[in-house]
Every structure is written in C-alpha cells, then in structure tokens.
Amino acid sequence: PPLIHLAEYRPSDFLIDRVDLDVRLHPSRTRVTAMLALRPNPAGDPTAPLRLDGDELALVALALDGQPLPEDAYAVSPSGLVLSAPPRRPFTLAIVTELDPGANTKLMGLYRSGAVYCTQCEADGFRRITYFLDRPDVLSVYTTRIEADRDEAPVLLGNGNPVEAGALDGNRHYAVWHDPHPKPAYLFALVGGRLGHVATRFTTMEGRDVAVAVHVEPGKEARAAYALDAVVRSMRWDEEAFGRPYDLDVFNVVAVSDFNMGAMENKGLNIFNDKYVLASPETATDADYAAIEAIIAHEYFHNWSGNRVTCRDWFQLCLKEGLTVFRDQEFSSDMRSRAVHRIAEVRQLRARQFPEDAGPLRHPVRPTAYAEINNFYTATVYEKGAEIVRMLKTLLGPDAFRAGMDRYFAENDGRAATVEDFLDAFASVSGRDLAAFAQWYARPGTPRLAFRTAYDPAARTCDLTLSQSLDGGPPLVMPVALGLVGPGGALDADCPDLADGVYVLTDREATLRFRGVTERPVPSLLRGFSAPVRLDGALTEADHLVLLARDTDPFNRWQAGQSLALRLIRAGGPAEAFAEALGLLLDAEAPRDPAFAALMLSLPGEGEVANEIEAEVDPDAIHGARKALRAALGRALRDRLEDIEARLAEPVGTPYSPDAAAAGRRALRNAALDLLAAGDPQAGAARAAARLEAATNMTDRLAALGTLALIPGDAREAALAAFGARYADEPLVLDKWFALQATIPEPGTPERIEGLKRHPAYALTNPNRVRALVGSFAFGNPTQFTREDGTGFALVADTVAALDGANPQAAARLLTAFGSWRKLKKSRAVKAEEMLNRIKAIPGLSRDVADIVTRTLA
Numbered sequence: 001p002p003l004i005h006l007a008e009y010r011p012s013d014f015l016i017d018r019v020d021l022d023v024r025l026h027p028s029r030t031r032v033t034a035m036l037a038l039r040p041n042p043a044g045d046p047t048a049p050l051r052l053d054g055d056e057l058a059l060v061a062l063a064l065d066g067q068p069l070p071e072d073a074y075a076v077s078p079s080g081l082v083l084s085a086p087p088r089r090p091f092t093l094a095i096v097t098e099l100d101p102g103a104n105t106k107l108m109g110l111y112r113s114g115a116v117y118c119t120q121c122e123a124d125g126f127r128r129i130t131y132f133l134d135r136p137d138v139l140s141v142y143t144t145r146i147e148a149d150r151d152e153a154p155v156l157l158g159n160g161n162p163v164e165a166g167a168l169d170g171n172r173h174y175a176v177w178h179d180p181h182p183k184p185a186y187l188f189a190l191v192g193g194r195l196g197h198v199a200t201r202f203t204t205m206e207g208r209d210v211a212v213a214v215h216v217e218p219g220k221e222a223r224a225a226y227a228l229d230a231v232v233r234s235m236r237w238d239e240e241a242f243g244r245p246y247d248l249d250v251f252n253v254v255a256v257s258d259f260n261m262g263a264m265e266n267k268g269l270n271i272f273n274d275k276y277v278l279a280s281p282e283t284a285t286d287a288d289y290a291a292i293e294a295i296i297a298h299e300y301f302h303n304w305s306g307n308r309v310t311c312r313d314w315f316q317l318c319l320k321e322g323l324t325v326f327r328d329q330e331f332s333s334d335m336r337s338r339a340v341h342r343i344a345e346v347r348q349l350r351a352r353q354f355p356e357d358a359g360p361l362r363h364p365v366r367p368t369a370y371a372e373i374n375n376f377y378t379a380t381v382y383e384k385g386a387e388i389v390r391m392l393k394t395l396l397g398p399d400a401f402r403a404g405m406d407r408y409f410a411e412n413d414g415r416a417a418t419v420e421d422f423l424d425a426f427a428s429v430s431g432r433d434l435a436a437f438a439q440w441y442a443r444p445g446t447p448r449l450a451f452r453t454a455y456d457p458a459a460r461t462c463d464l465t466l467s468q469s470l471d472g473g474p475p476l477v478m479p480v481a482l483g484l485v486g487p488g489g490a491l492d493a494d495c496p497d498l499a500d501g502v503y504v505l506t507d508r509e510a511t512l513r514f515r516g517v518t519e520r521p522v523p524s525l526l527r528g529f530s531a532p533v534r535l536d537g538a539l540t541e542a543d544h545l546v547l548l549a550r551d552t553d554p555f556n557r558w559q560a561g562q563s564l565a566l567r568l569i570r571a572g573g574p575a576e577a578f579a580e581a582l583g584l585l586l587d588a589e590a591p592r593d594p595a596f597a598a599l600m601l602s603l604p605g606e607g608e609v610a611n612e613i614e615a616e617v618d619p620d621a622i623h624g625a626r627k628a629l630r631a632a633l634g635r636a637l638r639d640r641l642e643d644i645e646a647r648l649a650e651p652v653g654t655p656y657s658p659d660a661a662a663a664g665r666r667a668l669r670n671a672a673l674d675l676l677a678a679g680d681p682q683a684g685a686a687r688a689a690a691r692l693e694a695a696t697n698m699t700d701r702l703a704a705l706g707t708l709a710l711i712p713g714d715a716r717e718a719a720l721a722a723f724g725a726r727y728a729d730e731p732l733v734l735d736k737w738f739a740l741q742a743t744i745p746e747p748g749t750p751e752r753i754e755g756l757k758r759h760p761a762y763a764l765t766n767p768n769r770v771r772a773l774v775g776s777f778a779f780g781n782p783t784q785f786t787r788e789d790g791t792g793f794a795l796v797a798d799t800v801a802a803l804d805g806a807n808p809q810a811a812a813r814l815l816t817a818f819g820s821w822r823k824l825k826k827s828r829a830v831k832a833e834e835m836l837n838r839i840k841a842i843p844g845l846s847r848d849v850a851d852i853v854t855r856t857l858a
C-alpha cells in the first residue's frame with residue numbers, strides 16, 4: 001500500500017468553520033444532510049481544487065451556496081468528492097448522502113451495535129458519514145439534528161449541549177445538539193437507541209453544573225454505577241492534579257457491545273466498549289473494575305489532552321495518546337497503590353511494547369510514514385509515549401512539569417498541535433534545551449543500559465559506570481533513578497552527580513563516584529523504572545537477593561525477584577535461595593501490602609522470558625522451565641501459602657468491594673492457590689474446585705477456574721461446563737470463559753477452540769468475542785500458537801482471512817500476533833512464514849491487513 005509521509009505535511013487548502021448536520025436515522029437508509037461553511041485557508045494553496053474525503057459513500061444531492069451544482073463542476077466517487085474550481089471566498093456546500101448503518105460491519109462511521117445506532121470516527125470514520133476534510137487540523141463548530149423513530153431510538157445523543165428536542169409526525173422525534181468547541185471530525189459522535197441510564201451531577205471548579213450520565217442496555221443500569229463514580233472521580237482529579245475543568249453542561253458515556261477498541265473520547269459523548277463500563281461483583285473481576293476506572297479516566301482526560309488541544313496530523317498521535325495514558329496512569333496511581341500500579345504498567349510495557357520494538361512492526365513513538373493509520377494505535381505510541389512524558393516529569397521535577405503542562409494547554413487551546421509544541425512549552429517554562437530529549441520520539445527500538453561498579457573499601461568509594469546503546473546511534477537523554485544498597489539496607493553514600501536520586505545520562509558512558517561507602521554496595525538502578533530501557537545485568541544472585549530483601553525502592557525489590565526468576569527459568573539450577581528469600585518477603589509483606597506480595601509471587605510471563613532471549617526461541621522449553629520453577633516454589637512455600645489462603649479467607653457475608661485493599665487481599669489469596677496447585681496439582685485441583693464452589697464474586701470464581709483449567713481431568717471439564725452454563729446469557733463473562741480455555745497450554749486447545757467457535761454466543765462480527773477466543777490464543781498461548789505442526793498459526797490466519805472482509809481493523813490487529821515470528825525456532829518460524837505468505841496472497845485484502853502482513857514479512 002502507498003505510504004503517507006510526515007515530511008509531506010501541508011496545511012489544508014480549505015477550512016470548514018461550521019458544520020450543520022441533519023441525520024435521519026433508518027436501519028438501512030439513513031439520510032445525512034451536511035451543510036458545510038467553507039473558506040479558503042490563508043495558509044493553503046489559493047489555486048487548489050477542493051478535495052473532500054469519502055469512504056463507501058453514496059451521494060444523493062449537492063448544492064453550492066444553495067444552488068445545485070452542474071455535473072461538470074465536480075467529480076464524485078464513493079471515496080471522494082472534488083470541486084475543480086471552488087470559490088476563492090467563503091461559501092457553503094450542502095451535501096446529502098445515504099448510508100446503510102445495518103450493513104456497516106467495519107464498525108467505523110455510523111453503524112448499529114445490536115439495535116443501537118452509534119458512530120466511531122477516529123481516525124478516519126467521519127468520511128463514511130459525509131464527504132469532508134477528514135483531517136485533524138480542520139476544526140469546526142458542529143450543530144447536529146438527529147431524527148429517528150421514537151420506538152426504535154427514544155434516546156438521541158450528540159456532541160456538546162442539548163438545545164432542542166421534539167415530536168414529529170409518524171411516531172418520529174428529533175433532538176438538536178450544539179457543540180461550541182471547535183473540533184476535528186474524528187471527535188464527532190451521535191447515538192440513537194433504546195438505552196437505560198444512571199446519572200449524577202458534578203459542579204466544576206468554575207462553578208459549572210454538569211449533568212453526568214452513563215447509558216447502557218436497559219436492565220443493566222446497576223452495572224453502570226462504578227463507571228459513573230469513576231467519571232466523577234476523574235473530573236475531580238483532573239481539576240486537582242492538572243487544573244483542568246470540564247467545559248460543557250452535560251457529559252454522556254454510552255456503552256455498546258460491538259466496538260473495535262476500548263472506548264472513544266468524542267466531545268461530551270464518550271462511546272465505550274461495554275466491557276469497560278459494565279461491572280457487578282457477579283460478572284466482573286477486580287481487574288475489570290480497575291480497567292473500567294482507568295479507561296473512563298483516560299477518555300475523560302482526553303477532553304483536554306486530545307480535544308481542547310488536538311493533533312495537527314496523525315503522526316502526532318502520541319501527543320494525545322501518550323500524554324493521556326500518562327495522565328490515566330497517574331490517576332490510577334493516586335486512586336490505588338502507586339508502587340503496585342507502577343509494576344503493572346511496566347509489566348504491560350514489557351509484555352506488549354518491548355516485543356513490538358524488537359520485531360518487524362517496530363516504529364518510532366512518532367512514526368514518519370504510514371500506509372494505514374489505524375495500524376498505529378500501538379503499544380509504542382500509547383505506552384512508550386506515556387513513558388516519555390514520565391521521563392520529562394522526572395527530568396524537570398513536578399513543579400516545572402506542571403508549569404509546562406499549564407503552558408502547553410494555555411498556548412495550544414483550540415489548536416491542532418505537534419510534539420514540538422508540547423516540548424516547547426516545557427522548554428520555555430524551565431529554560432531547558434529539550435532538543436536531545438526529543439530523540440525519544442524519533443528513535444525506534446529499546447535502548448540498553450549497562451553498568452559496572454568498582455568498590456574501593458580502603459577509600460570507601462564506589463565508581464558506578466553507566467553506558468547506553470541503541471542501534472549504534474547517538475546517546476539519548478536518560479534519567480536513571482538509582483542508589484546503593486548493602487545487606488543492612490540503603491547505603492547513605494554521597495554522590496554529587498545525583499539530584500533527588502536521579503542521574504541524567506546524556507553521554508554514551510559516564511562514571512559516578514560515591515563517597516562514604518562503608519560496605520560492598522549493590523547498585524539499585526532504574527528505580528521506579530525511570531526510563532523505558534533494558535537493563536543489562538551484571539548482578540550476581542547474591543546481589544539480587546540483597547535488593548529483594550533490602551532495597552527501599554519497591555519497584556526494584558519486585559524487579560530483583562523477577563530477575564532471579566528469569567535466571568532460574570533460563571539457566572535452571574536450585575531454587576532454594578530464591579524460595580527462602582520469597583518466603584521471608586511474604587512474611588513481612590503479606591500482612592502489610594497483600595497486592596505487592598501477590599506481585600512478588602507472579603513470575604515473568606512466557607512472553608517476557610522470550611523477550612530476553614537473543615537466540616532462537618523455543619516456547620515449549622520456556623513453558624517447561626517456568627512450570628518447573630512454579631512447582632518448586634509451590635512446594636517450598638507450601639506452609640506459608642496455606643497460611644495465606646486460610647488467613648485471607650473473607651468471613652462469610654462480607655460484601656464485595658472493588659477497592660484496592662480488598663482486591664489486593666484477593667489477589668494474594670488467589671496467587672497462593674495457584675502456586676500451591678503448581679506444586680501439587682492433585683491436591684490443587686481439589687482445593688481449586690472447593691474454592692470455585694465457595695466463591696461469592698467473579699474475581700475468586702475466575703481465579704479458581706483458571707487454576708483448575710491448568711490441571712487436566714474430569715474436574716476441570718465439569719467446572720468449565722458448569723461455568724459456561726451458569727453464564728450462558730452473559731456475553732462479557734463468556735468472554736472470560738473463552739479466553740481461559742483458549743490459553744490452556746495443551747495440544748487439544750486448537751480443537752477446543754474450533755468447538756467454541758460453534759458456541760451460540762460466539763460471533764465473528766463481535767470484536768470482543770473474537771479477541772477473547774482467538775486473540776487470547778494468539779497472544780496468550782505461545783506453546784500452542786507456535787506449534788510445529790502449524791495448526792496454531794493456521795487457526796489464527798484462517799480467522800484473519802475470514803474477518804478481513806467484514807472488519808479489517810479487527811483482522812489487522814489479530815494478525816499482529818505474528819510479530820515475533822522471526823525469533824522462533826526455525827521449525828516453527830517456517831510455518832509462521834508459510835501462513836503469512838498465504839494471507840498475503842489472498843485477493844482483495846484490506847489495506848489494514850495488507851500493511852501488517854507486508855511489514856511483518858519484510
């Protein structure tokens with residue numbers, strides 16, 4: 001597919017100041033009349049034709065300044081409308097298009113999720129509604145009139161504030177919405193349907209009284225209460241942490257069940273995948289509650305970082321996404337335990353972004369070229385983008401960072417900005433030159449940080465040498481939070497190069513001298529994971545044990561445990577010392593911070609282990625080694641784990657609370673169950689079955705089922721069947737059941753999946769179902785996905801092929817599971833390559849899939 005280049009950015013030749021839309025909803029013949037107020041852009045080419053974007057559109061009528069246009073004045077096709085000699089003054093265009101929302105399976109533009117009409121316009125879906133300058137640097141004020149059958153769509157929602165509503169003949173009705181804030185077309189939205197809601201009010205710091213509502217399928221209102229509360233907490237937090245108030249009289253969230261991603265930040269009308277709204281103790285886990293809180297916050301925070309200040313072009317996607325992920329991470333850290341949350345963020349980064357950065361789909365946080373923008377909503381843009389903002393805060397300190405954010409919002413409000421605009425705001429408030437730091441946006445790949453120490457006991461000095469590398473290129477500006485630790489705890493040594501415990505590495509190599517070092521120190525580096533790099537280890541097992549027991553930085557205590565586990569998984573050897581250290585840590589931490597203790601018990605995932613391996617990856621060997629270590633730990637820690645299990649059992653009748661403390665206790669108790677079962681599967685199966693029976697909430701029920709699912713036998717099959725029957729009418733719970741079975745690391749799993757594809761609840765048209773069943777297999781079952789007989793690859797490739805015609809975005813995302821194929825053992829890699837070539841040869845492939853398959857094979 002042809003590429004679009006950042007270097008070729010040009011301002012639009014025309015601007016659209018106002019958009020008046022009239023949308024008459026109908027299942028197969030929705031009429032859209034768009035009245036556009038256009039004018040030439042002074043920054044554009046004054047001789048250029050007017051080229052409006054379209055995608056699968058059918059034009060019904062066209063008028064310029066109220067006069068129908070003669071046919072030779074324009075050229076129209078489903079993918080565009082061109083006026084060769086447009087007026088060189090302000091003018092209006094009235095465009096009438098007809099859409100078939102019921103047939104829109106791509107879930108972009110106007111479509112139907114069940115019976116609900118909804119829209120998805122980012123990145124380029126508005127052009128599926130009307131012909132438009134569908135680019136983020138064209139900002140317009142929208143007024144939307146929505147008309148529908150009253151029975152089919154009693155609720156009509158749009159962007160901005162409601163201004164009018166009324167009845168019409170023939171059981172029809174209408175509502176008019178006006179959004180005073182100029183916005184790009186990707187933030188347009190409307191919803192029409194039969195929906196229930198929960199509502200509250202929030203008064204902003206400016207005294208604005210806001211009506212807040214969450215709309216869901218009728219009957220599910222009670223499951224929206226947590227999301228509603230999360231909206232209010234997000235509104236309050238953005239005022240307190242960033243001084244950002246809400247700016248409309250209403251804020252609506254709508255949950256729909258057919259949605260390509262997690263959610264969408266449309267102005268005043270956030271549309272959500274129902275997975276990230278609906279929660280009850282019976283249907284949602286603690287992790288679901290945490291995800292709902294985070295995603296509600298994320299979309300709400302976009303109101304400033306994305307909507308009020310938007311992106312000039314899609315190359316600047318990280319400007320809104322990386323920044324907003326950083327903001328939602330900070331919110332969750334304030335709502336929950338900061339240390340525990342940081343560990344979760346880093347695990348996610350390593351599991352998703354590091355492999356992307358190391359594989360054929362690698363790209364800079366700000367890409368310089370793309371064939372299909374929808375393929376760039378990646379872990380690199382989002383997660384690594386957030387890490388860059390975090391580093392900026394570390395470099396500048398909290399006060400200058402906040403001042404820079406204030407400056408950024410003030411100077412760019414109502415504008416479509418760039419990464420340069422963002423960095424300029426921080427440079428001007430701090431007086432710092434951020435040109436070298438900006439390289440983080442441009443350089444793909446994960447930098448390596450290596451170190452060595454030289455301790456002189458006589459002089460009581462320790463020299464710490466840090467060196468960085470990334471593809472042989474120039475050094476990056478890397479904040480390294482660090483300290484020295486001894487067997488007795490943190491060493492109070494003096495180092496003038498540190499400011500607030502952070503050394504900013506700007507050269508390829510630098511040596512820091514610590515004075516007053518009274519015992520042989522162990523360096524604790526990259527505390528809090530202060531930069532998104534790989535730390536090349538020069539620590540011994542004994543050193544890691546010191547950090548595990550004694551570091552003052554909780555992230556690095558956890559990291560020491562991970563490093564010890566990684567060594568044992570990769571090289572084998574006795575696990576006694578590690579088990580003993582974990583035992584002591586459990587004694588201290590389990591009563592104090594159960595969530596942290598639970599994290600200490602979870603070993604690096606198989607994917608993370610694979611990431612660390614330079615040679616060819618053998619997923620079976622990794623799986624076997626990890627399983628063996630888990631078994632050894634389960635046996636060595638048995639008494640303590642049993643004690644935890646008993647002590648953390650909730651008294652009968654304890655009401656469920658999704659708060660971090662209660663969730664932490666459940667996490668530890670369930671981690672104990674899982675490790676005990678790894679050590680003694682026979683006893684573990686019985687224990688898990690009993691826990692399943694006794695469970696009073698979905699967190700405990702799913703955890704017990706997950707433990708049981710790893711132990712082949714009748715008990716497992718009976719439990720799976722009972723769970724499936726119990727939740728037959730709960731699609732979001734069935735997704736957990738699909739995912740759990742898809743990740744069973746056994747040869748029978750592909751066949752099991754084929755059976756589940758015939759389950760009445762499974763549908764290729766619903767992205768959640770496909771992600772749960774096939775996506776979980778592709779991304780979460782490495783031994784079976786990469787099997788030498790090729791059946792795992794074939795299962796996923798067949799799904800990609802079957803899905804591509806209906807929903808290219810979902811198909812392309814699934815295909816990214818092949819991203820690490822070249823690192824696999826040859827016998828497996830050839831099978832992956834064969835499948836990729838088979839996909840590539842399919843005639844009529846979408847641009848989305850063609851782009852991923854081409855880059856994956858390159």
Ligand code: HT7
Nearest residue numbers: 120122123260261263264265377
């Ligand atoms: N800004 C949104 C990203 C998005 C999206 C959402 C739903 C369907 C298709 C989409 N394409 C891009 C979500 C976010 O990051 O906040």
Ligand code: ZN
Nearest residue numbers: 298302321324
């Ligand atoms: Zn976002």
